[in-house]
Each structure stands twice: as C-alpha cells, then as structure tokens.
Amino acid sequence: MIRENVLARLLVYAYRAELNEAEVIFTLLPEIPSEEDWKTLMTMLKDNMIHAEMLEKAMKALGIDVPEVEPVKLHPVSDRNKALEFIAKFENTAYNYYRYLLENVDFESLNNGNEIRNTLRTLTEWEKKHIEMIRKTLDNFKVRYKIL
Numbered sequence: 001m002i003r004e005n006v007l008a009r010l011l012v013y014a015y016r017a018e019l020n021e022a023e024v025i026f027t028l029l030p031e032i033p034s035e036e037d038w039k040t041l042m043t044m045l046k047d048n049m050i051h052a053e054m055l056e057k058a059m060k061a062l063g064i065d066v067p068e069v070e071p072v073k074l075h076p077v078s079d080r081n082k083a084l085e086f087i088a089k090f091e092n093t094a095y096n097y098y099r100y101l102l103e104n105v106d107f108e109s110l111n112n113g114n115e116i117r118n119t120l121r122t123l124t125e126w127e128k129k130h131i132e133m134i135r136k137t138l139d140n141f142k143v144r145y146k147i148l
Contacts, residue, residue: 002105007116008064014097014123015055020072021090022048024083031080037137044087044130051123058119061112084141088134095127 002010025045032038056066102120107113 002101004062004110007101007105007110008059008062010101011055011059011062012064012067014094015052015059015066016069017090017094017097018048018051018055019069021087021094022052023072024086024090028080028083028087031083034140037140040133040137041087044133047126047130051126054119054123058116061115062110081141084134084138088131088138091127091130091134095124095131098124098127 022045025041025048029038029041029045032041059066098120102117102124105117105120107117110116
C-alpha cells in the first residue's frame, strides 16, 4: 500500500503533469485548422486546469503545500501529429496513474481519505473521456490530412 507521504509526492507529479500537458495543448492550438478539433483540444485544456485545481485541493487535504510549477519550455510545434500522439499517450498514462492510486492507497487510514478517493475517481473518469476525445481527433486528422 502507498503511504500518505508517498501519495502526497505522487499527487505533486500528477499536478505537474496536468500543467505540462496543458502547455503542450496550448502550444498546439494555433496548428489546428479544424474548428471541431480546436474546440476538443480547448475543452481538454480547460479540463487540465480543473484537474490541477482538484489536485491542489487533494494536496491541501493531505496537509502539503502546492508547489510552484514552472511551465515546460517547449519548442514551437512543428509536427502536430507527434503532439497529438503525445497528448493521447499522456491521457492513457494519466488514466492508468489515477487508477493505480485508487487501487493502491488505503484511503481509510488518511485524514480526508474519502475526499481524496472521490477526487481520484473523478479524475479517472475524466481521463477516460479524454482518451475518447483525443482518439476522435486523431481519427479526424487521419481522414482530413491522410497522416499517421
């Protein structure tokens, strides 16, 4: 089982990852010609900000300070296909990450354990939804631009 102090550190990694993915999405937005795909990515960007806020609350519930996170220094997006593939991989990783935490933390032993468990459940559900969203966007790109 994952101990409370380790869970706190793992939540910090999740927080950073949500913000890093948001940075990738934001950098990619000017390269997206389709309004439908742009709106999908914008929704995912907004959701990443909500996820970061949810993780902030979970960290505070564990009694730890929310770390300052420097944005990742990214080069201009030159290959939107690779960027979309990265986002798809991140969504799968995030889904598996949150699910792993749900399965390996003894929430009953934590102060605010139910709150943290509910946060992780919600994040898992959202990541599953994002997987479908990014798959659809990738499929759109394959058809529209004959790529991948």
